[in-house]
Amino acid sequence: MENIQRLAWTFLIIVMQCITRSAAAPFVAPAQAPLGPATTHYDFDVTVGKGAPDCFEKDVILVNGEYHKQIEVVQGNILEVTVYNNLPSTWPLVSEGISIHWHGFSMNGAEWYDGVGYLAQCPIQAGTNFTYRFQVNEQPGTYFWHGHAGNEKVDGFVGPLIVRPAGPEALTYDEEMVLFLSDNYHTSATALTFPLNRPFDAKKQTNETGGWDWVAVPQSITLNSHGFYGDCDLLAGTNTAIAPKCNVTTQWVPPGRSKFLPYSAVTNPGCKRENVTVEAGKTYRIRMINAGSLAYLSVCFADHNVTIVAADAYPTNPLTVPCVDINLGQRYDVLLKADRPVGNYWLSAVVVNATRTGSPAGYGVLRYAGANASMLPTDPIPQPESVAPWTFGTVSKITLPKEYLDPKTLPKGTILPFGQASLAPPNATKTLLVNLTQPLLPNGQLRWALNNVATFGTPTCAPTLDLLRRDPGLMARDANDTRLGKIPQDLAAKQMGNDFEVPMYLEDGSPAPAMPVAEKDFMLLIKGDVVDVIVQNLAANANGGDYRPGVGANRTAQEQHPFHMHGHHFWVLAYGLGHFDEATNSSSFNTVNPAFRDSFTIFKNGWTAIRFKADNPGVWILHCHTDWHLFMGQKMYFATSPELAQAPPADLPKCPATCMYNFGPFTPSFVQTRWGNTGYST
Numbered sequence: 001m002e003n004i005q006r007l008a009w010t011f012l013i014i015v016m017q018c019i020t021r022s023a024a025a026p027f028v029a030p031a032q033a034p035l036g037p038a039t040t041h042y043d044f045d046v047t048v049g050k051g052a053p054d055c056f057e058k059d060v061i062l063v064n065g066e067y068h069k070q071i072e073v074v075q076g077n078i079l080e081v082t083v084y085n086n087l088p089s090t091w092p093l094v095s096e097g098i099s100i101h102w103h104g105f106s107m108n109g110a111e112w113y114d115g116v117g118y119l120a121q122c123p124i125q126a127g128t129n130f131t132y133r134f135q136v137n138e139q140p141g142t143y144f145w146h147g148h149a150g151n152e153k154v155d156g157f158v159g160p161l162i163v164r165p166a167g168p169e170a171l172t173y174d175e176e177m178v179l180f181l182s183d184n185y186h187t188s189a190t191a192l193t194f195p196l197n198r199p200f201d202a203k204k205q206t207n208e209t210g211g212w213d214w215v216a217v218p219q220s221i222t223l224n225s226h227g228f229y230g231d232c233d234l235l236a237g238t239n240t241a242i243a244p245k246c247n248v249t250t251q252w253v254p255p256g257r258s259k260f261l262p263y264s265a266v267t268n269p270g271c272k273r274e275n276v277t278v279e280a281g282k283t284y285r286i287r288m289i290n291a292g293s294l295a296y297l298s299v300c301f302a303d304h305n306v307t308i309v310a311a312d313a314y315p316t317n318p319l320t321v322p323c324v325d326i327n328l329g330q331r332y333d334v335l336l337k338a339d340r341p342v343g344n345y346w347l348s349a350v351v352v353n354a355t356r357t358g359s360p361a362g363y364g365v366l367r368y369a370g371a372n373a374s375m376l377p378t379d380p381i382p383q384p385e386s387v388a389p390w391t392f393g394t395v396s397k398i399t400l401p402k403e404y405l406d407p408k409t410l411p412k413g414t415i416l417p418f419g420q421a422s423l424a425p426p427n428a429t430k431t432l433l434v435n436l437t438q439p440l441l442p443n444g445q446l447r448w449a450l451n452n453v454a455t456f457g458t459p460t461c462a463p464t465l466d467l468l469r470r471d472p473g474l475m476a477r478d479a480n481d482t483r484l485g486k487i488p489q490d491l492a493a494k495q496m497g498n499d500f501e502v503p504m505y506l507e508d509g510s511p512a513p514a515m516p517v518a519e520k521d522f523m524l525l526i527k528g529d530v531v532d533v534i535v536q537n538l539a540a541n542a543n544g545g546d547y548r549p550g551v552g553a554n555r556t557a558q559e560q561h562p563f564h565m566h567g568h569h570f571w572v573l574a575y576g577l578g579h580f581d582e583a584t585n586s587s588s589f590n591t592v593n594p595a596f597r598d599s600f601t602i603f604k605n606g607w608t609a610i611r612f613k614a615d616n617p618g619v620w621i622l623h624c625h626t627d628w629h630l631f632m633g634q635k636m637y638f639a640t641s642p643e644l645a646q647a648p649p650a651d652l653p654k655c656p657a658t659c660m661y662n663f664g665p666f667t668p669s670f671v672q673t674r675w676g677n678t679g680y681s682t
């Protein structure tokens with residue numbers, strides 16, 4: 001079906017080009033009504049099957065029998081995807097079904113199809129179907145689709161999504177390919193998720209609940225959906241430095257889980273390392289996507305530099321680098337020129353700043369046509385510790401090309417925020433400081449919090465967007481169930497008075513909670529607001545109480561967080577170290593040509609400032625794209641003029657009788673009752 005649509009569209013473009021080129025003959029519009037946009041339709045038959053992405057066989061979620069199915073659509077077309085949830089009812093999920101988020105799409109005017117479970121829709125329950133249908137008014141480029149009701153993405157419900165330009169491609173290259181990066185766990189996502197809800201605080205644990213248990217590092221990194229668990233074949237070479245990679249006992253495996261045996265092409269003939277084949281002399285556009293759940297990756301093509309030309313679909317000034325640091329949820333389009341001698345070169349994806357013993361790396365081969373296909377590269381295999389991570393200087397060089405900053409030179413087909421004449425950033429009208437912490441809740445659960453609020457669950461068993469659309473004052477009145485952010489009048493004074501003060505206020509004017517709570521963090525915005533958000537990293541590994549200085553213990557460790565925002569692209573103004581101080585740090589903001597993205601990293605011991613235009617009525621989530629952090633509450637919502645949202649589509653999925661997202665405590669007996677042994681199957 002989609003191929004026919006593509007053919008028809010291509011034919012139309014050719015005809016249009018012929019017409020516009022024959023300048024001598026005047027073009028007279030036909031008398032009929034103009035054609036509407038073409039529709040690109042996909043059916044997604046969602047099932048569970050056996051897969052072995054890294055040679056270890058496990059249950060995976062498939063779409064039409066495919067793992068990580070790729071889809072494409074032309075800018076301006078209607079994208080229509082009918083999702084048939086044919087997962088067995090015994091398949092354990094942390095939600096009551098599945099949904100799809102179109103990662104990186106702004107969804108302006110399509111607020112009901114953004115796919116966050118319980119926010120804009122209830123999940124698509126087992127045995128039912130739902131059709132996503134919206135016009136793709138998005139920048140041509142590289143995106144991906146993934147489940148967003150629970151953790152179904154981690155089990156494989158994710159794939160590349162490419163938006164083609166309606167006209168000629170702006171970039172010049174000979175061929176293109178997708179490099180779909182992920183990390184792979186041998187245990188089901190839900191079995192990994194259950195223990196995150198159990199009490200971290202030993203005093204709150206019982207024999208029945210057991211204790212909190214971290215998911216630990218993935219078992220492998222996959223390149224284009226396959227990898228090589230253990231990669232013992234590399235031992236056959238002369239480089240003994242990689243020997244520890246085969247010793248999985250060095251991997252941190254939580255108590256009670258298996259230390260699976262490593263695999264090799266000898267013991268598993270089906271094992272395959274990713275080979276990317278290129279022809280000497282050609283230039284390749286490589287669409288890199290990090291769809292993993294934990295691993296921040298540095299991707300290197302040995303002996304080759306690559307040139308970044310787009311970040312999160314929007315063009316960038318060309319930046320030539322030896323390796324690309326790509327965080328969860330991010331995409332980079334790079335150009336690679338095959339200008340080295342014909343041969344085999346390592347294609348490696350190592351974890352950036354790997355600190356956990358046993359973090360795996362993904363290794364593939366960049367193979368020139370004509371090279372010996374049975375040989376591995378003879379160079380030493382790249383080791384994580386030998387790959388230098390990007391500095392703030394590198395990531396700050398990702399900027400907008402100047403033709404995108406001026407209405408007179410703006411390339412055709414550029415998607416702009418509402419009311420903008422170019423991608424030059426407007427001045428901010430509001431500022432929000434978000435403090436990231438990892439508190440313990442009074443019930444002993446360990447959570448991630450934004451301004452001391454760990455967000456999960458829903459107020460009622462209905463889409464939040466529908467509740468707010470009908471009654472925008474609902475959250476404000478329901479102060480016991482939600483926390484409503486307000487903008488401080490004087491952020492600078494707050495900052496100078498106390499680095500740790502939370503400039504976020506509740507509806508009644510009282511400050512945000514001094515002690516951590518499990519609630520919902522909302523910030524109400526008015527359409528047209530231009531909002532600066534400064535996300536401040538604070539110490540993780542809290543061991544009790546809140547994050548105020550002197551309270552609690554063990555506050556030294558910090559983790560990087562890959563944040564992503566729905567419903568918008570935004571300008572990434574600055575990255576900084578230490579505590580953000582408005583008086584000194586806001587002068588470092590790049591307000592001339594900042595990158596226009598939908599993801600940003602909050603580095604360890606640092607802060608990141610973004611600016612977005614609230615041009616899209618609806619409820620939009622800002623969250624960490626580490627799936628495990630998202631589950632543990634690391635998210636908040638921007639509700640932009642919800643009264644302006646459209647009425648929901650009549651066929652929106654019915655809400656289940658009970659809404660179960662992130663319900664607890666996931667004790668073994670609860671899991672046994674709900675799903676039987678499959679809840680813990682590996």
Ligand SMILES: [Cu+2]
Nearest residue numbers: 561624626629
């Ligand atoms: Cu995080």
